[in-house]
Amino acid sequence: LKTLNNVLLKYFSDIFEGGIHILPPFPSSGDRGFAPLTYLEIEPSFGTWEDIKAIGENFDILVDLMVNHISKKSKYFQDFIKKGRNSEYADLFITLDKIWEDGKPKQEDIEKMFLRRKLPYSTFTVEETGEEEKVWTTFGKTDPSEQIDLYIKSQKAKDLLKEFFMNFKKQNVKIVRLDAVGYVIKKLGTSCFFVEPEIYDFLDWIKELADSLEIELLPEVHSHYSIQYKLADHGFWIYDFILPYTILDTLINKSSEKLCEYLKVRPKKQFTMLDCHDGIPVKPDMDDLIDTKEARKLVDVCVERGSNLSLILSEEHKAEDGFDVHQIRCSYYSVLNCDDDAYLAARAIQFFTPGIPQVYYVGALAGENDTENVKKTGEGREINRHNFSIEEIEQSLKKDVVQRLLKLIKFRNEYDAFNGEFKVLDCAK
Template sequence: MAELNNKESTLSLLKNKLVQQLNFIYKEVDSEIDFDTLSDQLIQLMRLDEVCHAPVAHENHWSEKDIIMITYGDSVIQADKKPLVVLQNFIDEYLGDSVNSVHILPFFPYSSDDGFSVIDYSSVNESLGGWDEIQAIAKDRRLMSDLVINHCSSRSAWFDNFVKGEGIGHDFFYTASPEDDLSQVVRPRTSDLLRETETARGTKHVWCTFSHDQVDFDFRNPEVLKSFVSIIRLYLDMGVKIFRFDAVAFLWKKLNSTSINLPETHEVIRLLRSLLEHAEKDAVIITETNIPNTQNLTYFGNANEAHAIYNFSLPPLLINSLVTGSCLYLKRWLMSMPPSQNGTAYFNFIASHDGIGLRPAEGLLSDYELTTLVETMAEFGGKISWRTTESGEPKPYEINIALYDALQGTTKGKDKLGLQRFICAHAIMFGLEGIPGVYIHSLLGTKNDYEKVENTQQNRSINRHRWDYDLLKDSLEDETNHHSIVLASLKELLDIRIKQPAFHPNATQFTLHLGLQLFGFWRQSLDRKQSIFSVSNISGHEMELVIQDLNLIMTDSWFELISGEALNVDAEMMMLAPYQTVWLTNVLY
C-alpha cells in the first residue's frame, strides 16, 4: 500500500510539473489546448502509469569508468554479415573493457546526410541489421542513440501525408512565406531556408534549417511532441540509455526571431527530461548544440535540462594549441569554464563524424587564429564547409578532416611528430573534467578518405571511412602499422583512466600556470583522496617541468601513471619529450 501511495504521489507531482511546462511552451500558440489532458496523454505514452520512478536531484549517472565510442553502424563491414554484428565483434575483440558505452549514429532508414535525414524512426535500417542486433549491443554496452528531433526526411510517410494533406504528419511541418522577414534566422548552411512544395492545399514553403531533404518539424503542434515521446519510449524498450538530441537548438521557430535557442526549445528539453527520468532512473540526455560556448552552456539549465552537453569548443581549441605550440587560448577557455554541477557533465570529444566546428571557437580564438587554423588544416588535406552569416556573408563553419591528418604537423608544415601529437591530444582529453567520447576512426588512426568525398560529393565524408573488417584485422595485427600503434596507445591510456577516481567526470579541476608550451591541470577525486596533475608538452621540442611549480604535497609518494614509474619529488625538474603527457598521482589503483 505504501509503495502504491508513493507511486501515486510521484505521478501527481509529475503531472503538475508537466502541466506547468506545457503551459509555458504552448500558452502563446493555442489557448484552447487542454494541458491537463495532454499531460495525461504524455504519461500514458511513456507508460509511467505502469512504472514511475522518483528522480533524485543532482545524481551522477556516470563515473570515471564511462568511455563512449562514437561510430556508424557500418563503420566496420564484412562480407555476408550484418554490419551491426560485425561492429559488436570488433568492439568485443579489440576494445574489451576499455570502452563500456557506444554511440551508434543514426541507424534508421534514411535518405541523406548519412542517417540524419530519417525516413522511419521506428525501425532499423535493414542494411545494418535489426532491433535484435541493437539490443544485443545494448545488453553488453551502454547504448547511446540519436533522437533526430528537429527535422526528418522529405521521403518520410509523415511528409508524404503533409503533401497529400491527410493522415499522420499532415500538420507536422513548419511553413512560412517568402514574404516573411527571415533576416534574423541563424543557420549553419548556405542553402535557401524555405523549400517550395506543392501540396493538396496549394503551394507551401517548408522550413529547412539544414537541407531541402531535411524538413523541419512544427513543435507548435502538440501531436509532434506526442510522437517524439512515443519514439523515446520505443528506444528505451530497445535498450537505449543515452539520448543525443540532435540539432535541438533549432527546434522552436518563431518569425522575426533568430529561431535558435528560444525559451520554448529549452522548455521542451526540460519536459522530455521530466518524462525520461521518471521512466528510467539512469537515462541521460546529451544535447548536440554546435553553437558559441556561452550559448551552449545554457543547455544545462539549472541541472534540470541536459544531463550533459557536447563540449564543442574543445576540438578547435585543442587542435589549435597543438599546431601552434601555444596553449594560451585553450588555457583561457578552460579557466573560464564553470565546473559542472553534480547531475550534469561535459561530454568531451576532439573528433566525430562531423568536422571541427568553428562557431564554438568564435569569441575564443581571434580572427587571425581562426584563419590560420583553417589554412593549416587545408594544407593537411582538410575541406572547409561554410555558413551564411546574418549579414549574408559566407563564413567558415566547419573544418572537415580526419583527426590523424589534422595533427600531422604544425603551422610550419608537416613533420615526423604526428603520432606523438595525436596521442597527446587524446591524453589531454581523457584527463579533462567530463565524459570522454572517442571516435572509432580516432581509435584506429584512420586517415582522410578522399575517395569517399569524391563519391558522395560531401565534405564530411572525409572522416567517415568504412573499414573492411578483414583488412582492418590485418592492420591491427601488424605491430609496426600506425593503426595498431594508435589503438594500443589509446587503449593503454583508457585502461589507466578508468581506474582513477580523480578522473571522475565531476571531480574537481583547476588549470595550472606553467607557461604557454606546457598545458596542465589538476584533478581531485570526489572523496579528496586522490590527486592527479596532468601536464602535456604541446611543443615539438623537449621541455623542462619544474616540479616545485606543481606544489606537490611532499609528504606523499608520487607516481607517473602512464610510465608506471615513481616520481623523485626531491628532483628539481623532469624532462618532457615533444608532445609527452604525464599523469602524476599520489594514489595508485
C-alpha cells in the same frame, strides 16, 4: 550491427566502458542516416532492434533523435504530400502560414535567420489537389529538401516524439542525443536558432519525458559557448565543442596559454570529443574566444594538411572581417600531420579534461583523411566517415599509435585519480 557487436566484443570489450554511440541505424533517405523515416525500426540492411539489444547487453547505448526534422520519405510526410491539409499528419509540419500569417515569406525576416541552406523552406505539390505547399526545411542539400522540420508546438509532434522515446525505453537505450535541437523554435525577428526562453519550454518538456523513462539526454547545440553554459546551468549534459579547436591550436601553435585559461573555467558536466562525423567546430562555437586573423592561419594549415571546410551562408552570422568557417572537416590524426606523439598528446589532454570522453571510430583507429570518398560522393564530410573492412580494422589495431591510444584509454577508465578533484596549475606558455 552484428558485425559491430562482434568487433566490439573481440577488440574493444575492455575499452569502451562508458558505452557506445551508434550513429543513426534507422531507415533514412539521405545525409548518412540523418534523414530518418522512423525511429520505430532499424534499417534492414544494418540489422534489427534485437541486434541493438545484443550490443546493449555489454555496452550502454546512445542513439540520436533528430528532434528538428524527419525524412521527406517518412509515411507521415508522404501522407501530407498526398492529401495536403486533409492529412492526419498535417500538423506535424510547418506550413508557412504557421510562421507568416498570410503564408508569404518576407526577405527581411529571412535575413535575420541563421541559415543552413539558401532558403529555410521547400515547395511541394499536393497530389490530390495540385496545390503548392511551402513547408519549413532548415537542413538539406537538395531542393526540395530531404529533411522536413517538425512543428514541435503541436500535440501531434509531441505524441510522435513520445512514441519514439517509449520505443527507445523498450529497446534499452540509455542515452538519447538531441540532434539539431537548437533549431526547433521558429520565431520571426530572431535567428530561429536557440530562441530563448521558448527553447527551455521544449527542453523541460522533453527532459520530463526522458526522466520518466530513465533515459539521459544530451542536447547537441553548436552555438556561442555562453549558450552551452546556459544548458549546463539547466542541469543538462553538454558537448565540449570548444576543446577540439583549442587543443588543435595548442599543438599547432605550440602554446598552452589559451588551453590552460579555458580549462580553469569550463563546466565539468560535459562530453568531450576531438573528432566526429561532421568536423571540428569553429563558428559560432568559438565566437569571442578566437582572433579571426589567427584563426585564418590555423585554418590554412589544416587545409594544407588535406582538410576541407564547411562555411556559414548567412552574411549576418559571418565575422565582421568575413571569416566564415563553420567546421574544419578532417581526421584528427591527419590534421596533426599523422604525428603519433602529437595525436596522443591531444588524446591525453582530452582524457585528463573532466567529463565523459568520446572517441570517434576513425580516431580510435588513427584513420587518415578519406579524400577518395570525398571525390566519389562530392560530400566534404565523407573525409572522416571511412567504412573500415574487418581487415582494415585488424591492420589498424597493429599500428603503434593505436596500441598506445588503447593503453591511454584503459588508463583513463581504470585509474582512481580521475574520480578526484581537477585543478589547473599555473604554468609557462
